[in-house]
Amino acid sequence: MASIREVAKLAGVSPATVSRVINGTANVDDEKKQRVLKVINETGFRPNELARALFKQSSKIIGVIVPNIENPFFSELAKAIEEEAYENGYKMLLCNSNNNEEKELMNIHMLNQLKADGLIMVTDSNNTIKNLEDNGFPVVLVDRKLSKINEIAIVESDNYSGGKIATKHLIECGCKNIVCMKGPQNISSAKQRYLGYQDICKEYGIKEQYIECGYSYDIGLIKAEELITKYPDVDGIIASNDMVAISVYKTLTQKGYNIPEYIQIIGFDNIKFSCLFTPEITTVAQPITKIGKKATQIIIQYRDGHNIERENIFDVELIERQTTKRKG
């Protein structure tokens, strides 16, 4: 069975011309076209081969699937990916999964059909990743590690250190009654942050106290109510992320608590809104732009046949602002 190159050779044209004839996308000189078609017929170049050949070249598309495009962490991440992709001649296609497994699989299927060069994904679903096995493209996981591993690389922040840094900072600000708002513990990053919190509690001999929480503003509003009822003496709160910190600030302020005088709050992520907000939110910064750029570079390097690092962990950093205050 002839390859597209052999067809090109026999017809005395370039492979690109064969591809154009097959695709019908650009004008090809009629005489050349006839020669190509003749060779295709003669060599028994098969439809299946043809269909594959149509798609063989790189699509220059990098797919991105995030759980919630409305969350600034993900829109900032997507923007960074898009910019890095563009600088390297790639396009980004962004899909929103709403943490819905069915949507994730639908989008993966679509990106596969579109012959995406790779996929950058944030997901909690081991099941989704299992299904990735059947796909032809490299996958880079961002932010969340999964137990079932088919990805080529993971890019994340040092969430364990982040949990430690947040807790230590509240202690240094004089907090005695710290409550940690845990992210969902099936998410690796949330788990690591909580481990960091626990280890500092042990180190300083302070009581472990937590509320199960999520990552959205709306869940934060509900959980802030629960927190203040369950722990009326709280003086320091580690919010599961900046969005939750913003909602906790709102709930507590409405109830008349002064922040940071009475209760101090620290977030996680350093989304841009955390400093647009008044007061500005103290937070543990993830280098969101660097993470997005790195994930993109990995896909491109992998495509180009270069070696890539499997584990890519970025340092986090304490950003002291107005919702915490050091003593003295």
Added chain:
Amino acid sequence: MASIREVAKLAGVSPATVSRVINGTANVDDEKKQRVLKVINETGFRPNELARALFKQSSKIIGVIVPNIENPFFSELAKAIEEEAYENGYKMLLCNSNNNEEKELMNIHMLNQLKADGLIMVTDSNNTIKNLEDNGFPVVLVDRKLSKINEIAIVESDNYSGGKIATKHLIECGCKNIVCMKGPQNISSAKQRYLGYQDICKEYGIKEQYIECGYSYDIGLIKAEELITKYPDVDGIIASNDMVAISVYKTLTQKGYNIPEYIQIIGFDNIKFSCLFTPEITTVAQPITKIGKKATQIIIQYRDGHNIERENIFDVELIERQTTKRKG
């Protein structure tokens, strides 16, 4: 030349089976496959036809191009489009243009190659729209009207009324020295809002005062400084949107102005952040979700051969919150 249907008929299989054989995407019983390939060879079903047939059916993809995915107005819009698309069996592909014409064209080209069923777009560029003429898919413009018209429909808010409502509200709150932060006047929505402001100024005999502004938080910070220097007696500010209102609040608060006691601020859009913020921002609400859903429905209805409305204008609504205060 045989069509895919004729091949199917002759081979005694369904058109879907022929498509599967051509695509090589799913398993087809070997005996059936051989029958299909035989018919393809015998009927002279040509590669060009084949390539086209591969793509003939609807891709069930709706492309979306927005200027800045980091702006919550656009991420909320994208989320609404994605949800409406999903409910109708479509997928959304989201592209970020950074208001860069070259990126817009690149993304349009890509969506065209991917045989998107339609495009929902927010752009300022007449030039981009001119290039849309060559594309095979229907285009729905959102938020911004252009002079060169190739789109099938436009979905927008009643921005003129919005400008009037905002101005009237500040007057009712006792403001005497209102300054309007104009959005870029090449953008139809910004122009309409300013016209609304002007007409109320004329009606009430108050002085027209403005600052040229943009739509981002960063430009808002700069322009708030300029505003307070140029108009030291300002007591009411119409921000070009909610993001700018948030930055104006921050700049003025840092300078020691009390809001809303000394200066009142009204935004535009009603992005979710406008009420997460403390204080909550008074704003003129656009029905962002409805706009996104409508744009999506138009693409689908058009694809299904239904009649569609060309002009779709949604009412806006005053949302009184904490950055303005009625007298008495």
